[in-house]
Amino acid sequence: MEKNLTVELKKELYQSIYMRKSIRKYKKEKLSAQQLADINGFLKQVSVLDPEIKYETKIVNSDAVKSLIPIKAPHYLQFFSEAKGNYLLNAGFILQQLDLYFAANNLGSCWFGLAKPKKDQLAESELEYVITLVFGKPDEENHRDSVEDFERKSLSEIKRGQNHYDLLEAVRLAPSATNGQPWFLVSEAAQIHLYQKSPNFIKKFFYQKMNKIDMGIALAHLWLAVDHLNRDFKIEKLAEVPAEVEGYNYLCTLKL
Ligand SMILES: Cc1cc2nc3c(=O)[nH]c(=O)nc-3n(C[C@H](O)[C@H](O)[C@H](O)COP(=O)(O)O)c2cc1C
Incomplete structure (x- = not known):
């Protein structure tokens, strides 16, 4: 088994950024044993932000999941992680590669932040439950035809600076909880500074966790876009906030 994603696979994931969408209607049938084995094989090859953080994934049926607003799907992938460091960023970064893999392989998926594992499921893992990704055969159109079909903020609302259009566009199209984006x-010649919206007091409880996962998703899109240009990807947290952005907190800097 390859340890890292192949060049071809990364290219497919990158292209999926521009056509993926959340799928909430699924055919009832399960995926084949081979397809499930391929998914688990893919998960062994994904890149991680922090190799020191232990995590595990479990593919379960609907009877192991509870949610106030359900999504009916044949499969639910539950992500568990050691709760340390940037584990929520790490979770978003890892699972977004899988979300793009589904889109690239004509399957459907949707992040499912409202889901919780049932109690006995929780007891089975020593790690903290983080989030669920549902997946299966789509029962609705599963690709977008063009970037105009994405409901997203404009680039000018989410960036400052004139550099690296392709990299910023890949982040702009990323999925996020309740499409909060x-x-x-802040884009400069040799670096991009990434900021996260400061949630207001009322939204803090739910969004604190979800927004960190969203930022991990954005980093996955950035990584694939940088890699597509055959360039390297290094993330650092600068000791001093590089620039103030009203309503946002500095998260990290991408050195190009
Ligand atoms: C962290 C996270 C949690 C999400 N939770 C849910 C959810 O519980 N239920 C749901 O229907 N969609 C959920 N979504 C999907 C978003 O609503 C969706 O990604 C967003 O509206 C953008 O639409 P798109 O994915 O079709 O581009 C979630 C997305 C993310 C990234």
């Missing part, structure tokens, strides 16, 4: 980018 909590990112802001």
Whole structure:
């Protein structure tokens, strides 16, 4: 088994950024054993932000999941992680590669922040439950034809600076909880500073966790877009906030 994603696979994931969408209607049938094995094989090859953070994934049926507003799907992938460091960013970064893999393989998926595992499921893992991704065969159109079909903020609302259009566009199209798009980018010649929206007091409880996962998703899109240009990707947190952006908190800097 390959340890890292192949060049071809990364290219497919990158292209999926421009056509993916959340799928909430699924055919009842399960995926084949081979398809499920391929998914688990893919998960062994994904990139991580922090190799020191342990995590595990479990593919379960609907009877292991509870939610006030359900999404009916044949499969639910539950993500568990050691709760340390940037584990929520790490979770978003890892699972977004899988979300794009589904789109690239004509399957459907949707992040499912409202889901919770049932109690016995929780007891089975020593790690903290983070989030669920549902997936299966789509029972609705599963690709977008063009970037105009994405409901997103304009680039000018989420960035400052004139550099690296392709990289910023890849972030702009990323999915986020309730489509909140909590990112802001300050783009300079050799670096991009990433910021996260500061949630207001009322939204804080739910969004604190979800927005961190969203930022991990944005980083996955950035990574694939940088890689597509055959360039390297290094993330740092600068000791001093590089620039103030009203309503947003500095998260990290991408050195190009
Ligand atoms: C962290 C996260 C949690 C989400 N939770 C849910 C959810 O519980 N239910 C749901 O229907 N969609 C959920 N979504 C999907 C978003 O609503 C969706 O990504 C967003 O509206 C953008 O639409 P698109 O994915 O079709 O581009 C979630 C997305 C993210 C990134």
